[in-house]
Amino acid sequence: xxxxxxxxxxxxxxxxxxxxxxxxxxxxxxxxxxxxxxxxxxxxxxxxxxxxxxxxxxxxxxxxxxxxxxxxxxxxxxxxxxxxxxxxxxxxxxxxxxxxxxxxxxxxxxxxxxxxxxxxxxxxxxxxxxxxxxxxxxxxxxxxxxxxxxxxxxxxxxxxxxxxxxxxxxxxxxxxxxxxxxxxxxxxxxxxxxxxxxxxxxxxxxxxxxxxxxxxxxxxxxxxxxxxxxxxxxxxxxxxxxxxxxxxxxxxxxxxxxxxxxxxxxxxxxxxxxxxxxxxxxxxxxxxxxxxxxxxxxxxxxxxxxxxxxxxxxxxxxxxxxxxxxxxxxxxxxxxxxxx
Numbered sequence: 001x002x003x004x005x006x007x008x009x010x011x012x013x014x015x016x017x018x019x020x021x022x023x024x025x026x027x028x029x030x031x032x033x034x035x036x037x038x039x040x041x042x043x044x045x046x047x048x049x050x051x052x053x054x055x056x057x058x059x060x061x062x063x064x065x066x067x068x069x070x071x072x073x074x075x076x077x078x079x080x081x082x083x084x085x086x087x088x089x090x091x092x093x094x095x096x097x098x099x100x101x102x103x104x105x106x107x108x109x110x111x112x113x114x115x116x117x118x119x120x121x122x123x124x125x126x127x128x129x130x131x132x133x134x135x136x137x138x139x140x141x142x143x144x145x146x147x148x149x150x151x152x153x154x155x156x157x158x159x160x161x162x163x164x165x166x167x168x169x170x171x172x173x174x175x176x177x178x179x180x181x182x183x184x185x186x187x188x189x190x191x192x193x194x195x196x197x198x199x200x201x202x203x204x205x206x207x208x209x210x211x212x213x214x215x216x217x218x219x220x221x222x223x224x225x226x227x228x229x230x231x232x233x234x235x236x237x238x239x240x241x242x243x244x245x246x247x248x249x250x251x252x253x254x255x256x257x258x259x260x261x262x263x264x265x266x267x268x269x270x271x272x273x274x275x276x277x278x279x280x281x282x283x284x285x286x287x288x289x290x291x292x293x294x295x296x297x298x299x300x301x302x303x304x305x306x307x308x309x310x311x312x313x314x315x316x317x318x319x320x321x322x323x324x325x326x327x328x329x330x331x332x333x334x335x336x337x338x339x340x
Contacts, residue, residue, distance in 0.1 A: 005314060007067040007097065007277045008060050009290070010053075012082070014073035014282060015045040019101050020140040021128070023176050023205055023212060025292055026073060029140065030209040033293075046282035050081045052306065056280070057088045059310050067097045067121055071282075072290065075101055077112065086119050095121035099174060101139065102126060102147040109150035113157035117169045124174040124201075125151060130187035138181055148195070155196050175202030178215040179223060182230050185254075186237035192249050193241035201252035204336040206292055217257065218336075224257045231256050253339070267327060269338040274323050278313065280305050286313050288322060295331050 015034055017027045026033045038044050060068060070076035070085050077100055089096045096116070102125040104112045116123060129135030132144040155171055162168050173192055175185075192200055205216045213219070217227040231254060238251055258266070271289070279287040284304040287296050300318040302308070313319055326332045 004275045005063055005065060005278060005310070007069065008056070008065050008310070009069040009072060009277065009279045010048060010056060011046075011073055011279065011281045012048045012071040012076060013045070013079040014071055016047070016078040017074045017101070018078065018103055018105055019075070019142055021101075021126075021176075022138055022140065023178065023208070023215075024073075025206070025208050028209065028212075030211045047080070048280075048282040050084065052284075053081060053084055054088055055306065057092045057094060060094060061092045063310055063314075065094060067095045069097045069099065072099045075103070075105065077105055083115065086115050089119035095119065097122050097124075099124040099126070101142070102150055103142070104150050104154070109153040110157050113154045113161075117154075117158050117161050118165075118167070120169045122170040122172055122199075123154070124172040125154075126175075127151075127173045127188065128175055128178070129181050130184040130191050134181050134184055138176075138178065148191075151195055151197075159196065170198045171196075172199040172201055173197050175200065177202055177204045177217055177227070178212075179217060179226070180215055182217070182227070185230050186233045189234060189237040189249060189251075190241045193243055196244050197249060198243070199250040199252060200254065201250075203253060206336060208292060221259045224259050228256050255340070264333050265335060265338045269340055271326055271332065271335070272337060272339050274326060278310060286310075288319065289335075290337070291331055291335065298331050299326075299329060 014026060020027045020029055022028050022030065025031060034044070057068070068085070068089070070079060070082060076082055076098065085096055088094070096119050098116060098120055100123065126139065127135065127147070128138040129144070135144045135147070136142050158169055158171060173188065175188070189200065204218060205212065207213045207216055217223045234251065234254060238249055242248055273289040279290060281287070284306065286302045286305055286308060288299060288302060289296065299322055302313050302316065302319060332338070
């Protein structure tokens with residue numbers, strides 16, 4: 001099998017976060033994930049060993065990986081060894097693709113920007129409302145005004161760095177589509193234009209808990225109709241509100257929905273991850289995608305790092321079988337990440 005893997009995600013510190021977003025698998029007020037983790041393993045906080053990081057960069061370089069993502073679960077900037085990621089990115093000429101909640105802990109946003117911008121392809125900042133009331137209701141513990149000020153400082157440094165070096169680092173607003181926040185999506189586009197944001201992207205809700213089931217737009221025909229009307233208004237907003245340089249803001253994964261059998265995505269939608277990306281958990285578990293932790297087990301056993309190399313995973317029978325047959329898997333049939 002010809003290797004096509006171009007990105008690697010390392011779940012460095014999934015239990016470390018300074019917010020409690022209601023939709024988060026681990027940190028939501030509705031989640032008992034951390035309690036169950038401790039009961040099963042005696043571990044309160046999984047953290048990737050520092051000794052793994054450089055060997056993973058070395059192996060990633062060998063197989064042609066161009067981007068590495070520090071943890072997308074939890075806040076990666078709280079990881080004790082996060083600065084090592086940025087140092088190794090320079091050493092091995094691998095870009096960092098960062099997802100952060102925009103609180104920029106322990107340093108100012110500008111100080112973080114000085115470290116992050118020179119080595120990142122994209123910084124995705126989680127933003128789930130255009131107003132204080134909406135954003136703070138979803139991202140529990142957030143100071144919305146401070147988040148917006150942080151984004152301004154971060155973007156300002158990016159722009160100065162680009163002017164000086166010609167090296168461009170994209171900045172994205174990342175959303176979770178909920179019935180309680182997406183009525184503000186056109187206003188988020190307007191806000192993004194004022195902040196000089198390059199891209200807005202997101203995904204539909206993983207309903208980890210029964211308490212948030214009613215927040216999904218995929219519940220029924222009526223909620224899908226509401227979503228599609230929001231898309232109409234959002235596309236119009238993107239036509240009107242542009243970046244300061246006159247360029248359009250990129251809208252990604254902001255698409256119309258069609259009503260299918262309960263929870264199933266159309267068969268022709270494809271997986272954006274297989275033969276593209278791999279995930280390694282803080283304890284070494286290797287996974288083919290970012291589906292919720294327990295659900296991924298249904299896709300097969302792909303080994304554990306460092307006992308199993310990334311190349312061995314890609315060449316394994318279990319991985320190749322998944323590539324060929326994933327559309328028959330129950331989890332994949334309902335995956336919110338599959339695309340046209």
